Amino acid sequence: MQRSHHQEIACQQVLVEDSSVFSIQWSLFPAEIAARLTPRHLLDRYLIHIRSCTFSAIRPFESSTGIEFRLLGSRLSLISFLPPEVGDGSITLHIRGGLLVQPHQCRRGELRFAVEQTSRGATVSLQLSDYCPLILGGTSPSFLRRWLYRLTQAALHRRVTIRFLAGLYRELAGSSAPVRVVPARIREGRPV
Numbered sequence: 347m348q349r350s351h352h353q354e355i356a357c358q359q360v361l362v363e364d365s366s367v368f369s370i371q372w373s374l375f376p377a378e379i380a381a382r383l384t385p386r387h388l389l390d391r392y393l394i395h396i397r398s399c400t401f402s403a404i405r406p407f408e409s410s411t412g413i414e415f416r417l418l419g420s421r422l423s424l425i426s427f428l429p430p431e432v433g434d435g436s437i438t439l440h441i442r443g444g445l446l447v448q449p450h451q452c453r454r455g456e457l458r459f460a461v462e463q464t465s466r467g468a469t470v471s472l473q474l475s476d477y478c479p480l481i482l483g484g485t486s487p488s489f490l491r492r493w494l495y496r497l498t499q500a501a502l503h504r505r506v507t508i509r510f511l512a513g514l515y516r517e518l519a520g521s522s523a524p525v526r527v528v529p530a531r532i533r534e535g536r537p538v
Contacts, residue, residue, distance in 0.1 A: 352524040353515050355508050359500055360535025361492065365485045366455065366478050367500070368533045371507045372471035379518040380461075380468035385437035388459040388470065388514075389430060395510045412442055427457065436460040441477065446499065451478035470514070472507050492538070500538040 359369040375383065393406040396415065404424060407414045413430070414423040424446050427439035437459050443452035455477035462469045481495045508527060516522040 352526045353512060355511050355525060355527050356530040357504060357508065357527055358530040358532050359504060359538045360533055361482075361487075361538055362533060362535040365482055365487055366451075366476045367474060367538070368476075368535060369474040369500070369503060369507075370471060370530065370532055371504070371511060372469055372530075373511045373515065374464075374466060375468045375470055375515060375518065377465075377467040379515075380463070380470075383461045383468050383470060383518075385432070385435065385459045385461055386430075388461065388472075389437050389439075391514055391517075392459065392472070392510055395513065396506070399506055399509060413439060415444070417445075435462055446480055448478040448480050448482070448484065454478060470511065472510070474503065492536075496538045 353373060355371055355373045357371045359367070362368050393408070393413070396404055396406050403418055405416050405419050407416050410429070412426060412428045414426040416423055423444045425444035426442045428442050431438045431440065439457045441447060441452065441455035441457070443449075447455070456475055458471075458473045458475070460469075460471045460473070462471075479495055479499055481499060482491050487495070508525070512522070512525045
């Protein structure tokens with residue numbers, strides 16, 4: 347199917363008042379390609395995307411205890427999640443720990459995949475909330491820590507997620523549309 351219009355991906359990444367991360371990216375998928383989208387499909391495609399876009403440096407590993415993003419096939423987990431929790435139109439991975447998570451905040455934060463059917467198609471979103479990255483160090487990160495987080499993890503997460511949404515759209519539509527990233531404002535916070 348040829349699509350002449352662009353794909354718009356809305357994006358917001360902020361540090362909220364307690365210095366946890368809130369990041370959301372979403373895009374509207376037209377009805378003709380959105381019918382078979384489910385949150386589990388999003389999660390499965392995202393896990394494949396993580397491995398592919400990192401050239402297998404990060405390898406998602408799923409077991410009965412949850413999902414881990416392991417470094418180079420080792421047992422070192424960059425970030426680990428409890429087993430997926432299925433909700434109404436969403437699937438959520440609650441953070442359990444990992445090398446990229448502040449040790450005292452291991453049971454905090456989540457990554458949520460959602461598909462909301464609308465009259466125009468489906469809004470597909472990925473939302474990371476209440477995440478406390480190790481690189482920030484705590485609830486009062488210094489300017490240097492915020493800057494370092496912005497240039498590393500925040501930039502990588504944004505790039506990976508936008509490419510995921512664009513790739514999924516291309517896969518379902520059978521062709522690519524020009525992608526336009528637009529700022530969104532869902533939560534108050536300091537942009538990263």
